[in-house]
Amino acid sequence: MSSTLFTILLSFFSVGALLSLFWSQKKTISNLCSNLFAIAGSLTGIILGAFILVTQEVTSLIFVTGLPLFSLSLRFDMLAGYFMLIIGLIGLASSLFGMGYMRQYFKLYNIGLFGFFYNLFLLSLFLVVTASNGLYFLFVWEIMSLTSFFLVIFEHKHHDTIKAGILYFIMTHVGTMFLLAALLLLYGATHTFDFWQIRVLAGTIPDWLKDTVFVFALLGFGTKAGIIPLHIWLPKAHSAAPSHVSALMSGVMIKMGIFMLFRLFLDIFPNIPLWWGIVVLIIGACSSLLGVLYALAEHDLKRLLAYHSIENIGIILLGLGSSMIFFSLQQPVLAALAALAGLFHTLNHAVFKSLLFLGAGSVISQTGTRNLEKYGGLIKVMPYTALFFLVGAVAISGLPPLNGFASEWLTFQSLFAGVQDPRIGLRSLFLFAGGALALTGGLAAACFVKAFGITFLARPRSTESKEAKESSWMLVVPMGFLAVLCVAIGFGAGNVVAILEQVVAQFTLFRPSEIVAHEGSTVVIQNGFASMNMPILILTLIAVTSLVFLLTRWVSRKQKVVRDVTWDGGYTGLLPFMEITATAFSRSLVLIFKGLFQPTQQKKLEYIDANIRYFTKTHEINFATKNVFEVYLYQPLLAVSIMLTKKVKQIQGGNLNAYILYIFLTLIGLFFWARYF
Amino acid sequence: MSIHSKIIATKQTIIPIDVLSQEEDVVQIKEKMNKKIRHLFKGSLAIREVDAGSSNAEEQELTALANTFYDSERFGIHFVASPRHADMLMVTGPVSRNMARALKKTYEATPEPKIVVAVGDGAIDGGIFKGSYGIVGGVHEVIPVHFQIPGDPPSAKQILISLLSIIESLDRKGAKK
Numbered sequence: 001m002s003s004t005l006f007t008i009l010l011s012f013f014s015v016g017a018l019l020s021l022f023w024s025q026k027k028t029i030s031n032l033c034s035n036l037f038a039i040a041g042s043l044t045g046i047i048l049g050a051f052i053l054v055t056q057e058v059t060s061l062i063f064v065t066g067l068p069l070f071s072l073s074l075r076f077d078m079l080a081g082y083f084m085l086i087i088g089l090i091g092l093a094s095s096l097f098g099m100g101y102m103r104q105y106f107k108l109y110n111i112g113l114f115g116f117f118y119n120l121f122l123l124s125l126f127l128v129v130t131a132s133n134g135l136y137f138l139f140v141w142e143i144m145s146l147t148s149f150f151l152v153i154f155e156h157k158h159h160d161t162i163k164a165g166i167l168y169f170i171m172t173h174v175g176t177m178f179l180l181a182a183l184l185l186l187y188g189a190t191h192t193f194d195f196w197q198i199r200v201l202a203g204t205i206p207d208w209l210k211d212t213v214f215v216f217a218l219l220g221f222g223t224k225a226g227i228i229p230l231h232i233w234l235p236k237a238h239s240a241a242p243s244h245v246s247a248l249m250s251g252v253m254i255k256m257g258i259f260m261l262f263r264l265f266l267d268i269f270p271n272i273p274l275w276w277g278i279v280v281l282i283i284g285a286c287s288s289l290l291g292v293l294y295a296l297a298e299h300d301l302k303r304l305l306a307y308h309s310i311e312n313i314g315i316i317l318l319g320l321g322s323s324m325i326f327f328s329l330q331q332p333v334l335a336a337l338a339a340l341a342g343l344f345h346t347l348n349h350a351v352f353k354s355l356l357f358l359g360a361g362s363v364i365s366q367t368g369t370r371n372l373e374k375y376g377g378l379i380k381v382m383p384y385t386a387l388f389f390l391v392g393a394v395a396i397s398g399l400p401p402l403n404g405f406a407s408e409w410l411t412f413q414s415l416f417a418g419v420q421d422p423r424i425g426l427r428s429l430f431l432f433a434g435g436a437l438a439l440t441g442g443l444a445a446a447c448f449v450k451a452f453g454i455t456f457l458a459r460p461r462s463t464e465s466k467e468a469k470e471s472s473w474m475l476v477v478p479m480g481f482l483a484v485l486c487v488a489i490g491f492g493a494g495n496v497v498a499i500l501e502q503v504v505a506q507f508t509l510f511r512p513s514e515i516v517a518h519e520g521s522t523v524v525i526q527n528g529f530a531s532m533n534m535p536i537l538i539l540t541l542i543a544v545t546s547l548v549f550l551l552t553r554w555v556s557r558k559q560k561v562v563r564d565v566t567w568d569g570g571y572t573g574l575l576p577f578m579e580i581t582a583t584a585f586s587r588s589l590v591l592i593f594k595g596l597f598q599p600t601q602q603k604k605l606e607y608i609d610a611n612i613r614y615f616t617k618t619h620e621i622n623f624a625t626k627n628v629f630e631v632y633l634y635q636p637l638l639a640v641s642i643m644l645t646k647k648v649k650q651i652q653g654g655n656l657n658a659y660i661l662y663i664f665l666t667l668i669g670l671f672f673w674a675r676y677f
Numbered sequence: 678m679s680i681h682s683k684i685i686a687t688k689q690t691i692i693p694i695d696v697l698s699q700e701e702d703v704v705q706i707k708e709k710m711n712k713k714i715r716h717l718f719k720g721s722l723a724i725r726e727v728d729a730g731s732s733n734a735e736e737q738e739l740t741a742l743a744n745t746f747y748d749s750e751r752f753g754i755h756f757v758a759s760p761r762h763a764d765m766l767m768v769t770g771p772v773s774r775n776m777a778r779a780l781k782k783t784y785e786a787t788p789e790p791k792i793v794v795a796v797g798d799g800a801i802d803g804g805i806f807k808g809s810y811g812i813v814g815g816v817h818e819v820i821p822v823h824f825q826i827p828g829d830p831p832s833a834k835q836i837l838i839s840l841l842s843i844i845e846s847l848d849r850k851g852a853k854k
Contacts (some may be wrong), residue, residue, distance in 0.1 A: 506699055546813075560789070562789075564785070564786070566783075567759060567760065567761055567786045570778075570779030570780070570782050572778060572779075
């Protein structure tokens with residue numbers, strides 16, 4: 001059944017890709033073909049994922065090829081099924097959105113080629129989560145990286161896009177290099193590329209090799225997931241790609257890194273040492289905190305969202321890291337809880353982040369700019385986009401009763417459980433992580449007050465946003481779908497946890513009987529240490545809100561309300577440029593974290609009469625922040641590599657005689673080596 | 678009702694000269710004032726002062742109301758910073774062309790019910806600036822005016838007495854209804 005469904009899925013995407021390429025002269029048909037087949041494929045993916053989750057059956061398929069060591073081995077288990085469900089859901093929304101969104105590119109770019117890469121990209125995502133042979137995995141991983149690279153540079157007429165694409169290309173291949181090294185090391189120790197044989201043989205791998213593999217895998221998958229400090233490609237690539245591709249990349253593709261980290265550290269390697277978990281936990285805490293801080297300083301809407309992806313990857317890693325620590329401490333129940341929290345947040349982040357990216361895309365398609373300062377007042381002209389964006393913003397800020405709250409609550413609970421550890425070092429580590437998560441949540445809420453307020457409220461700051469209209473139904477419906485999903489997952493958190501218990505139970509490390517985290521719709525932690533019931537929470541919230549509303553209505557029933565313009569001190573006109581800007585909103589926070597942002601402020605004053613400095617003609621303030629990672633980490637690296645290449649240039653001078661001398665010397669050397677060793 | 682028809686419909690009452698020349702002590706005024714303000718305004722009469730183009734003479738006198746001798750705060754009379762908080766608008770000076778629009782906006786921003794008092798000769802009909810090209814005219818040309826306090830400028834005590842008579846007349850009106 002799984003294999004049949006998977007074949008259908010494969011053929012949908014392949015046919016979509018080829019048809020889209022075939023019709024590339026007829027843009028409308030090509031666009032329709034690629035997206036309809038992508039929708040069909042995603043639906044199949046959802047069915048397949050749900051089927052695996054419901055039946056809980058594990059299917060392995062192996063197609064032996066003529067090549068040595070390379071076999072097309074697929075494995076459908078609960079974790080893969082869960083991720084397929086996520087890919088399917090986001091793919092479905094993005095493809096429908098893409099059908100409407102791509103129209104703006106009809107006259108400018110090759111739609112057929114885009115459809116081809118888009119379908120292949122979605123396909124490669126499904127292939128990555130099912131791959132269970134190392135070499136085959138690297139192959140599909142590379143397809144995913146390359147297709148997404150081509151999607152990123154789709155708007156290739158902009159210079160910035162190409163630059164962002166190249167950066168992404170380099171970073172992702174640096175990551176792949178580490179992965180290759182890690183897999184080859186594993187092969188050296190176990191003589192197999194098959195993940196499940198590696199899992200069986202994991203006990204025989206020496207410790208130092210395991211540690212090296214851990215570091216390489218963390219670097220490799222971390223680059224894809226966008227952990228700090230390997231994140232620099234993420235904001236640039238996400239903002240350069242078309243919005244529904246950003247939604248897919250941020251919602252799903254970076255999760256592939258997370259997926260493999262879960263698979264490797266919780267499923268394949270048993271008996272992980274304690275420091276692995278500590279490293280992951282620290283990286284998670286730093287990524288979440290720095291991600292949200294950078295998001296605050298950003299006023300490019302899509303880059304802001306991209307930085308929030310880094311933040312949420314950090315939150316997921318907090319779950320994974322504490323799970324690894326608990327496992328090393330022989331506390332499987334807590335480990336399962338933490339892993340569950342991480343997986344839950346993966347789903348939630350995929351849903352609300354793609355919702356936000358689609359919302360951003362809807363805004364960008366109308367205004368033609370990504371600059372927050374040029375928006376304003378869009379709630380009046382784009383009410384549906386605004387509503388759905390608000391739902392996404394509330395969810396990502398982790399406010400009840402939406403889905404973000406449920407998973408962040410679970411993450412908090414697993415961190416609190418860690419604080420109970422008797423060892424002072426571990427306890428303070430968990431305290432630090434918990435504090436980081438709390439601060440992250442608060443700053444994320446502040447950031448989305450900014451993003452939503454500046455974009456949708458007040459008055460339009462540019463003619464483009466003044467003349468904007470609501471996007472077509474093809475853009476609005478997918479957003480609505482994801483917004484409903486946000487609310488539904490929040491409401492049914494107990495049920496999602498019940499499914500996730502089964503997913504987690506299939507990991508090698510845990511025994512199913514040990515995991516109990518739900519009773520009906522209530523999520524219960526540590527036998528009643530803490531519990532949460534989302535339906536009751538939601539009903540309470542609704543009841544309290546309506547009670548307060550009715551009470552205020554009753555108290556002020558005799559008062560007359562008059563609507564009038566804002567009192568402006570008798571001034572003749574309030575103009576949009578007087579509204580608070582995104583930069584001004586975040587300025588105070590930027591100044592608090594001065595050491596991190598290293599803000600620079602430049603003032604430019606021009607006087608009407610330079611001798612009498614009373615009346616200014618123009619007054620300009622430039623407020624900029626420095627990208628610390630680029631300046632202090634990547635630029636020195638670049639300088640060193642350029643210096644090294646210059647050194648190499650002395651040997652490789654282009655002089656033919658010198659080359660012949662090298663060959664001669666090498667030959668002599670080889671002779672000696674063959675003779676004496 | 679538009680502001681123009683309101684201007685026509687509103688009757689302006691000039692505070693008569695015999696009221697202004699009353700020889701009452703500040704303490705006596707205080708007693709009466711306190712009672713009325715407590716009764717009519719629940720103890721607090723908030724005034725927004727608008728300088729529509731005066732020579733600042735009226736401002737001097739109004740500022741004197743807040744000094745230690747008169748100390749209008751003890752009667753419950755405050756000068757507030759925004760028309761949104763005001764019960765009464767006190768407009769001084771002839772309305773200059775530049776201030777006409779701001780004055781109208783101030784009037785509109787003041788919540789109902791509101792009393793408009795024009796302070797000084799300038800505010801009544803332009804005073805010594807009457808007929809100048811730079812002014813629109815008295816305050817009643819721009820916004821509805823209920824009471825006018827004559828004098829160039831009226832002294833602080835005269836303003837206080839006038840306020841008392843205004844409040845008393847408001848009370849009488851209320852009693853009639």
